[in-house]
Amino acid sequence: MFSMAATAYLTGLGSYLPGEPVENDQVASRLGGVDRRTEAIRRRIQRANGIRLRHYAMDSDGRTTELNEELAVKALTAALADRGIGAEQLGMLACATTQGDLLVPGFASMVHGRLGGGPMQVLTATGVCASSIAALDAAVAKVRLGDHARAAVVGSELSSRWLHQRRFTGVADHLDAHFLRWMLSDGAGAAIVEMQPRPDRPSLRVDWVRQVSLAHEHDVCMRAGLAGSELVAGQTWQDYDDVATAEREGLLQIRQETSVLGALAEAGLRQFEDLVDLGLIDLRRLDHVICHYSTNAFRDVVFDALRTRVPGLDEDRWFSNLETRGNTGAASIFVALEEAWRTGRLQPGQTVLLAVPESGRFSFGFAHLTVVAPRTPRRSPRSHG
């Protein structure tokens, strides 16, 4: 006999990475930037972030080959196929992205239009990496409330169009725009959320989801649309005489204040410790950590810090595919979870912590999952028919 509160399960996962994997030395063939100085910056940043392969929805002429909403739909279609259901069975679609294809309307409306299915609730979570967890949280909450039996979540990014040389040529030079230029890439990852575990294969029970912003005590540090670091009325990218002027001044570049990244890692560790203190994470029963981080430098900082707190935490329990899939922002946590799931790392009974720090203005998303085996009915389903 078992008994439980209303619970949500991840029952299908899918990801989509456009085109062929692109190696470090081929990156300039997509994004441009072949002058000696740019190349030196690229090499330095690539060495630091540890990424070896990534994908771009961009051809060697710098043309965008797919829409962001197409990436999202392909990941969703893969997740639906993994679960063996169709879009018409979804009650809700929650989409996370940094920037959809359009300024208006919301990304989720466009993704729903392309995906099809029936009438459904849509939610667009914009932000950066942790918007993935915000979208997951919303879908899980609505399923747990009983408002929907099935929902889908997708994180999707098409940042290459922001990173191409045409966003840099003739634009005021900002070194802090290069950090993300050689780090971000394109892709999408999706999950199906249901009120019941799937009957045929293991599922991931969502034990809890937490998201927290520390913007009340930190300035914005990863941003686009702003000239300096001070936000003043009349001076955002939408307030210039024309957008071309805003672009020439660098407002359409994604910039990162790198000096605060150490503080971000520290703040993330404090959030983790709070979750341990609250009893939401039991260090003795934490089997896997899937952490999104932008560069391998943070992996080492965070991993060393965790190892002092989690006895016996070894590399086997730590999973990231940053090096081979790139940093796909809001998609990355689902892209990593999908790979860990598909390759059989996660076994029934084990627990998984998803951790997504977001530098934007210091926010953090966490989710705790438990792998559950399918229920085995003790009688045939129709024995009372």
Add this chain to the structure above:
Amino acid sequence: MTATTSTSLSGYAPPARDTRPLPERLDEVWADLERRLADVPILRALAAGDVTLEDYHRLLHNLRQQVVDGSLWIARAASNFDVEHFDLRSAAMAHAQEEHRDHLLLQRDYLAIGGSLQELRAGRKNIGSQALSGYMFSIASGPNPVAALGAMFVIEGLGAQKAGEWGRRFADVLGLADSQVHFMIYHAEADVEHTGTMEGFLTSDRLDADAQDAIVSCARVVARLYVMQLTELDEI
């Protein structure tokens, strides 16, 4: 009136009139119903915690096909009470009004667990529901259908004492949200009020012996047919 005791040569004696007070006789009907319910396969599985979402889905689908007609026979009974039974007419009209929208509650639960509205609406009564519904319309169609109080006793009793228990058990076993077991839980609350009103009629002294017998017989038939409805799931 007392039972005759003369015995035929074969030793067979036809059933004698039961002279016990009505509440006592109905309690016996209820106790018998509870024993029969304990043997209904889906309820046995539920008690054992051995049900799937598919079972709950199936149960709602089957119940709906009868629930959607629930207020109709009550309304018909109301229309057949003459002015001498004005209070029963009032009560039946009010009750029909209350029951009228019940199937919408069930429908919301059904959608909330991922069921299709189209499939629910296209459903047909199982053989138990057909028998139950047919019987109720037949009872309600006669003049002054006092016997229908027996049906109310069983059906409202199930709502007040059993539906809530089943709903909570399904929620517990399957991890369902409140909004997915609303129909069963709501019934437990609303039907407690209805049974209170009905107790008044059943204990009033204006029910003569024939009326009391008719009520008990109707209750017994409805109890059997309700069990049949729950047993013959998907059998149409």
